[in-house]
Amino acid sequence: MPTSPPNARQSPSRASQGGNTRRRAPRSRNNNRSPRTPAAPKPTLFDEVGVTAVDPAPFDQLGLPKALVRELARTGLTEAFPIQAATIPDALAGSDVLGRAQTGSGKTLAFGLPMLADLHGTSTRPLHPRGLVLVPTRELATQVTDSLKPMAKALGLYVREIVGGMSFSRQADTLRRGVDLVVATPGRLNDHVRQGTCVLSDVERTTLDEADQMSDMGFLPQIREILNHVPTGGQRLLFSATLDGDVDRLVREYMSEPVVHSLTPSAASVDSMDHHQLDVAAADKHDVLTRIAARDGRTILFVRTKHNAxxxxxxxxxxxxxxxxxxxxxxxxxxxxILDEFRQGTTTALVATNVAARGIHVDDVSLVVHVEPPADPKDYLHRAGRTARAGATGTVVTLVTDDQRRAFRTMADKAGITPTITKVRPQGEGLARLTGAREPSGVAVAEPKPQTSRKSGSGASRSAPRGRAGASRNGGGRRSDAQRGAHRT
Structure with missing residues (x-):
């Protein structure tokens, strides 16, 4: 059941709207009516606390178990990022924590390390996880799991992702053997709860990661259903870029007097990017795109539909x-x-729909291209956030044809960006200077052969251990770059 709203929230009183006594103004033949002044937005908890000033700190001073500190040091991580230094002590103390920090700032370890520390030392019953992390996408679930598995292994704990697109029965078998910390997408987790293959009555600590993105993707009803199965009194950690609408209601209904840390305003990551509007003739657009995609470095090109991708x-x-x-x-x-090939550099241009804008963390993406201007400013900012991660800089370009200019200007104003406008041609100097565009080789790249060694949807390596015995369950054969990237995911 939901808990009471946090005491820290102070909602301003609404201005009187006149109720049923309001009379309709007579229609005027002229249009010289006074413009209405838009109502000021309600302050959120992020607004009330302002920006939290926290310096990086050594992990060994945050109260974490020594085994975790040793594992972090083994992977080259000795100093916590600001969001980690700010939130880990409060989470270890048992407080509900509400956090905001830009992409690539280290949120995964900020919530993952204290969750693992608290789960250490007690046992987990079959089908009854004790820790739960909810994320918006399958890819983010896998990345969070890969980041936390080495840390869990150091404590003898088992972390497992539960997502769609993978074998339901294999996931059920894993849950029957006992999983300490489940990282899940809301839809698939609800399927397991309804089927009785996952029971949430023992969950002690719950994290909602990228809560605003889950809201935008329509997951709020499923999240509520999950949280209503989780016992009251347990710890709740929530990380979100904004507290718009539904996310604010989640905070008030399911968190109890949260400690709030807002390390960056919502538009902070925008400042570390160069934003460009590339005006292009419709007839030149494909050639311009091809030359941009042929550049050196990792590039993500966003399109609207699967067919277009x-x-x-x-x-x-x-x-x-x-x-x-x-x-x-x-x-x-x-x-x-495809994501592995993009991370490894075998694939240099990733053509994606919004599935990659919401939670895909790949380091060293130096250019993001909006093939079509997004209509929603949130979509623009989520897509742009795939570059300029962890303090790095990046470039975001939007291809705009004549008929799209007005709509793009309106969207850019709402997103809080002021792009540099440049008219470009396929072989023009401006395009090459801004994006590194170059002539492609012209030698066709063969299509990848379909994989036949794995059943579709199985989602599990055949070499994955099936026993419940201790640390070996955490998959020692995972990619080493998962450890190298753990600090910033």
């Missing part, structure tokens, strides 16, 4: 660009393979 990828590969498509219509093993 596949079509553009085929055209780029035919021109000699090592491109891959990522969207929700692909099987999970294909999505995992």
């Amino acid at each position: 596949d079509r553009l990828t085929r055209k780029l590969r035919a021109a000699g660009v090592h491109a891959g498509a990522l969207h929700g219509g692909k099987a999970q093993n294909a999505r995992t393979r």
